[in-house]
Amino acid sequence: MDDRMTTPWGELAPTRFPEDPRDRLRAWDASDEYLLRHLAETGVDLTGTVVVIGDRWGALVTALAAHRPTQITDSYLTREATRANLARSGVEPGAVELLTTQDAPPSRIDVLLVRVPRSLGLLEDQLLRVAPSVHAGTVVVGTGMVKEIHTSTLTLFERILGPTRTSLAEKKARLILTTPEPSREPVTNPWPYSYALPDGIGVVSGRTVVNHAGVFCADRLDVGTRFLLQHLPETKGARRVVDLGCGNGVVGTAVALADPEAEVLFVDESFQAVASAEATYRANGVPGHAEFRVGDGLAGVPAGSVDLVLNNPPFHSHQATTDATAWRMFTDAKRALRPGGELWVIGNRHLGYHLKLKRLFGNSRLMASDPKFVVLKAVKR
Numbered sequence: 001m002d003d004r005m006t007t008p009w010g011e012l013a014p015t016r017f018p019e020d021p022r023d024r025l026r027a028w029d030a031s032d033e034y035l036l037r038h039l040a041e042t043g044v045d046l047t048g049t050v051v052v053i054g055d056r057w058g059a060l061v062t063a064l065a066a067h068r069p070t071q072i073t074d075s076y077l078t079r080e081a082t083r084a085n086l087a088r089s090g091v092e093p094g095a096v097e098l099l100t101t102q103d104a105p106p107s108r109i110d111v112l113l114v115r116v117p118r119s120l121g122l123l124e125d126q127l128l129r130v131a132p133s134v135h136a137g138t139v140v141v142g143t144g145m146v147k148e149i150h151t152s153t154l155t156l157f158e159r160i161l162g163p164t165r166t167s168l169a170e171k172k173a174r175l176i177l178t179t180p181e182p183s184r185e186p187v188t189n190p191w192p193y194s195y196a197l198p199d200g201i202g203v204v205s206g207r208t209v210v211n212h213a214g215v216f217c218a219d220r221l222d223v224g225t226r227f228l229l230q231h232l233p234e235t236k237g238a239r240r241v242v243d244l245g246c247g248n249g250v251v252g253t254a255v256a257l258a259d260p261e262a263e264v265l266f267v268d269e270s271f272q273a274v275a276s277a278e279a280t281y282r283a284n285g286v287p288g289h290a291e292f293r294v295g296d297g298l299a300g301v302p303a304g305s306v307d308l309v310l311n312n313p314p315f316h317s318h319q320a321t322t323d324a325t326a327w328r329m330f331t332d333a334k335r336a337l338r339p340g341g342e343l344w345v346i347g348n349r350h351l352g353y354h355l356k357l358k359r360l361f362g363n364s365r366l367m368a369s370d371p372k373f374v375v376l377k378a379v380k381r
């Protein structure tokens, strides 16, 4: 596999984060290359404020670094990859502004580049958040693989920013070309979205969940999460609990409600998720202590400091297979747990998490199961 990316601004060798030499997945694709080629060939003026949304691993802002772009991302992993890729390319610190989806976007945007995200909700929220900064002269170009661009994707550009067309496909990638119409009626942003939880799931029954755009299962309770909520371990006393990959924070909030003395740490690599978890926690007036952290797994959590880790591992993480992320999460949990501490995992039966837990912890116990899901417990010896 060629691990160099050819761009009109020179060759790059971007990598993903965390870097894994066994991981042969590239840190860019044909849609990134198509977008960059288009900017150079059509001579887009890049002297104003250039904003890049949805850059997967920082390849776009690294290629455009000379134009001092701003990156807006929901992902901690993307931001770390971007930092590493910029440094590897010798870009001076500060040349690229790194913002998260929770930050206010620049007040004026002259070039808006959008690598379409997997979540339509996140795209909607992002376009609505930048729309007030877009003016009639803003160049708006979206990009994605053909299979990622649907009619609903184009409708969002059209409804929020202005008339939209697509380019011809090249190497299975396509561009989205929008002519902004800032005079149109502003569209109301439906995010964040709150809903009431159903009955039959213990202490959180009927409680409110707050979801910022892009969060896992933002419009209803996930069936797997529901199963975990019905089989949570009883915790009593001042225990340190981690909701690992917290999403909207419903699992950690359930623990905090059941055990007001517990200290709950909510962690996710998505800025939108951690903001949602904090909003869910606050919306329920939970007594006790909680910490909300954006990060990669349990990095930074001292070894042997945690009593209980609760985890519903991601199925897809940045197009990588679920396996690698689940394995990293379980490994992290083992390091962070004190001897006797427990990791509880919910997963689809067919994922075979019990094998991973047995290999890592030397034990794995089935705590609950239905035809689709299993709840497993592994104890750190």
Ligand SMILES: C[S@@+](CC[C@H](N)C(=O)[O-])C[C@H]1O[C@@H](n2cnc3c(N)ncnc32)[C@H](O)[C@@H]1O
Pocket: 216, 217, 222, 225, 244, 245, 246, 247, 248, 249, 250, 251, 267, 268, 269, 270, 273, 295, 296, 297, 298, 312, 313, 314, 315, 317, 325
């Ligand atoms: C299947 S969702 C579970 C969300 C929530 N716990 C629930 O059950 O509804 C998995 C979560 O893991 C997060 N995640 C993926 N990779 C991560 C990583 N390296 N570190 C921390 N969180 C990660 C995702 O952003 C996502 O919110």
